[in-house]
Structures are given as C-alpha cells and as structure tokens.
Amino acid sequence: MLGTTRLPSGLSQSPTPSSCGAQLLRSVSNVGSLSKMLERGQQLPEAYRWSSSETAAAEDDPAELEDEVVVPVIDLAELDRSDERRKEICEEMRSACREWGAFQVVNHGVPDQVVERARRTSLDLFALPESDKLRAERPPGTLFGYGATRMASFFNRLMWSEAFTMMGSPHNNFEAYARKLCVHSEQDFCKSFEEYDKAMRGLALLITDLILHGLEASEERIHQHIRNFWGMIHMNFYPPCPSPSEAMGLASHTDSSCLTIMHQGSVGGLQVKRGDKWIAIKPVPGAFVIQVGDMLQLMSNNVFHSALHRALVNERFERLSLVYFFTPPPTVSICPIHPSKPLYRCLTWNEYLQVKAKLFMGALDHFLLPE
Numbered sequence: 390m391l392g393t394t395r396l397p398s399g400l401s402q403s404p405t406p407s408s409c410g411a412q413l414l415r416s417v418s419n420v421g422s423l424s425k426m427l428e429r430g431q432q433l434p435e436a437y438r439w440s441s442s443e444t445a446a447a448e449d450d451p452a453e454l455e456d457e458v459v460v461p462v463i464d465l466a467e468l469d470r471s472d473e474r475r476k477e478i479c480e481e482m483r484s485a486c487r488e489w490g491a492f493q494v495v496n497h498g499v500p501d502q503v504v505e506r507a508r509r510t511s512l513d514l515f516a517l518p519e520s521d522k523l524r525a526e527r528p529p530g531t532l533f534g535y536g537a538t539r540m541a542s543f544f545n546r547l548m549w550s551e552a553f554t555m556m557g558s559p560h561n562n563f564e565a566y567a568r569k570l571c572v573h574s575e576q577d578f579c580k581s582f583e584e585y586d587k588a589m590r591g592l593a594l595l596i597t598d599l600i601l602h603g604l605e606a607s608e609e610r611i612h613q614h615i616r617n618f619w620g621m622i623h624m625n626f627y628p629p630c631p632s633p634s635e636a637m638g639l640a641s642h643t644d645s646s647c648l649t650i651m652h653q654g655s656v657g658g659l660q661v662k663r664g665d666k667w668i669a670i671k672p673v674p675g676a677f678v679i680q681v682g683d684m685l686q687l688m689s690n691n692v693f694h695s696a697l698h699r700a701l702v703n704e705r706f707e708r709l710s711l712v713y714f715f716t717p718p719p720t721v722s723i724c725p726i727h728p729s730k731p732l733y734r735c736l737t738w739n740e741y742l743q744v745k746a747k748l749f750m751g752a753l754d755h756f757l758l759p760e
C-alpha cells in the first residue's frame with residue numbers, strides 16, 4: 390500500500406539506520422537542556438516561564454472545586470451484555486463527545502501488562518543519553534522522531550516536556566527507530582510497541598464505531614472506511630519542574646486526529662477546557678482518556694467538538710503520557726458524514742496537517758464552506 394499512496398513529506402520520513410556509538414556532529418537543540426538543568430538543580434529559566442494567566446487552572450479558584458465537574462467515565466464492561474446496554478453506552482459517548490469532546494473509559498479490555506510494558510519501554514527511551522535520542526531527532530516540519538513537540542514554533546516560550554512520535558499500524562517504523570536509538574534490545578522495544586499498537590487499534594476501532602453509531606452513521610461503508618485509518622504512537626515526557634505554577638508542560642491545543650486515546654498513568658496534569666474554565670482530567674486507575682480530534686469534529690459536521698486541552702507539570706513527579714492518534718490515511722478524502730447541509734468541504738489528512746502547520750488553532754475553520 391505504501392508504494393501506491395502518495396505520502397505527505399512528514400509521513401514518508403523513514404529513519405535511516407545509524408551505527409550505535411558514532412559521534413554526534415549536530416549541535417544539541419533546546420530539548421536536551423531539560424535534563425541538564427535538573428542535574429544542576431537550577432531554577433526555572435526565563436525561556437520556560439509562562440504568564441500566570443496562561444497557566445492558571447480551575448483549581449486555583451476554590452469556587453470551582455465545589456462544583457466537582459468531572460469528565461464522564463464510561464464503563465465498557467457490559468458492552469456485549471445486551472443491545473440495550475450497548476445503546477446506553479453509545480448514548481453516553483454521544484453526550485460526552487458533544488458536551489466535553491472527551492471522556493475516560495474503564496474496563497476496556499486492554500490488559501494492564503500491555504500498557505505497563507509500553508510505558509516502561511517509553512520511560513527507558515526518554516532515559517537514554519541525550520546524544521542517543523538526538524540520533525532520532527524529528528527533522529523540522531516532519532512528524533516522526535524525538536524532540537520538542539511539533540506545535541512549539543507557535544509559542545515564544547518553551548514547554549517543559551520532550552516528545553517522541555512513531556508511525557503505528559499499518560506501516561509502523563518501530564524497528565528503524567529501535568536501531569536509530571541504539572536501545573538495549575531492539576526485539577523488546579519492537580515487541581512492546583507492536584503489542585500496544587495492536588491493542589490501541591482494536592480499542593480505537595471499537596470506540597469510533599460506537600461513536601459513529603451515536604451519530605446514526607451506521608452504514609457499512611463508513612465502518613469499512615474507518616478500518617483503513619492509521620495509528621501513531623506519541624509519547625510525552627514531563628520531568629519534575631522547579632516552578633510548576635510558572636511552567637507549561639504542553640500548551641493548549643486540539644488534536645488533529647480523528648480520535649485520540651491517551652494513557653496518562655497515575656500522575657495527573659491533563660486539563661480540558663469547558664466554557665472559559667480549565668478542568669482537570671483526574672487519573673482513574675486503568676483508564677484511558679479519549680479525545681475527539683479535529684477530523685471527528687469535521688466528520689460529525691460539528692455535532693461533536695474537538696476538545697481544547699493542555700498538560701501542566703508538577704514539582705515532585707515525572708510524568709509520562711502515552712498517546713495513540715487514530716488518523717485518516719494521508720490521501721483519502723474525508724467529508725462530513727451524510728448531512729443534508731455540510732458545514733465543511735472534504736479534505737485529506739495530508740492537506741489538513743499542512744494547513745494546521747501554518748494556522749494552528751484556526752485550521753479547521755479554514756475548511757468551513759461559505760454560508
């Protein structure tokens with residue numbers, strides 16, 4: 390399939406093998422400076438300092454705590470018990486996607502060991518010497534590899550995080566990255582991400598199917614369409630931060646994906662915007678956070694909305710979020726699903742990423758049809 394599909398420049402990035410132990414000639418980019426600063430026990434450097442209005446959370450306002458607003462937690466345990474239960478779950482998802490653009494799922498059937506193995510492998514990856522990680526540095530303007538997060542160029546402050554992205558199924562590049570990074574065992578590295586990718590793909594298909602049913606888009610054609618979607622594995626690492634209230638782990642954004650599945654582990658930090666307030670998505674043991682991405686907003690013709698979210702950091706604990714982006718294939722046309730009055734024109738994921746790289750927050754509006 391790869392041979393017949395025209396890929397966007399970012400998606401065609403396939404790393405060339407590099408010999409482990411070779412000298413790194415490139416200058417070290419700012420992503421490497423996080424761990425060095427921590428070794429020196431420095432204070433938060435100026436470049437990482439965000440204004441208090443940018444980092445303020447709903448929890449800073451005691452009135453908010455009384456409301457106890459929480460993103461819905463949906464239990465999938467009894468999905469197959471009866472048609473009624475399945476319908477209820479579809480309805481819960483529909484309302485969460487409309488009101489929040491996000492929810493959590495529990496009893497999703499993904500074994501703990503699969504998640505734990507992938508988290509351990511991710512942490513090992515971030516713990517590699519900076520020079521090893523930089524062998525896999527993401528080339529500017531592309532999607533895959535190690536470095537500061539892609540949207541960093543839109544902000545004049547640095548974020549307190551490092552990230553790593555790999556292509557998942559159906560064209561995963563785990564092996565090439567294992568080789569580039571000089572990981573301890575290429576086999577373990579690949580196995581743990583292959584397992585995780587497979588589990589995430591299953592869950593993404595299941596949840597997207599349920600959400601589309603909630604949209605009354607149950608035709609076979611649409612479900613077949615989703616089966617061709619691609620996966621991407623993206624990890625964010627947030628070291629403990631000397632002055633968390635002034636720092637930003639990951640700045641406010643929406644995901645371009647169709648659906649995002651995120652495992653945030655036991656250390657919280659993720660927040661979602663509701664109205665003009667930031668609400669924390671508290672870690673629930675074993676749960677995955679599900680977010681509506683821009684592509685699902687478009688496909689739903691604005692019935693659902695992609696959630697604006699961000700990640701804050703803390704002083705005591707390091708934090709890893711393991712993210713799976715479920716996205717359309719790069720050159721396939723994506724349209725609002727059977728509305729009599731489409732709000733958006735059809736687009737390809739390739740096209741969308743190019744516009745997002747230029748406009749960032751305004752990207753989806755760019756595809757709105759004139760009234």
Ligand SMILES: C=C1C[C@]23C[C@H]1CC[C@H]2[C@@]12CCC[C@@](C)(C(=O)O1)[C@H]2[C@@H]3C(=O)O
Pocket residue numbers: 532538539540541554621623642643644645646714716745
């Ligand atoms: C599959 C995706 C989705 C990407 C691009 C590509 C790989 C990296 C993803 C993120 C992850 C962090 C936020 C974001 C906004 C960013 O800068 O990089 C995301 C972006 C998007 O959702 O547009």
Ligand SMILES: O=C(O)CCC(=O)C(=O)O
Pocket residue numbers: 623625639644651653658659660698699700709710712
């Ligand atoms: O780490 C988090 O909680 C958020 C991660 C995220 O939003 C992303 O990678 O797109």
Ligand SMILES: [Fe+2]
Pocket residue numbers: 642643644698
């Ligand atoms: Fe995100």
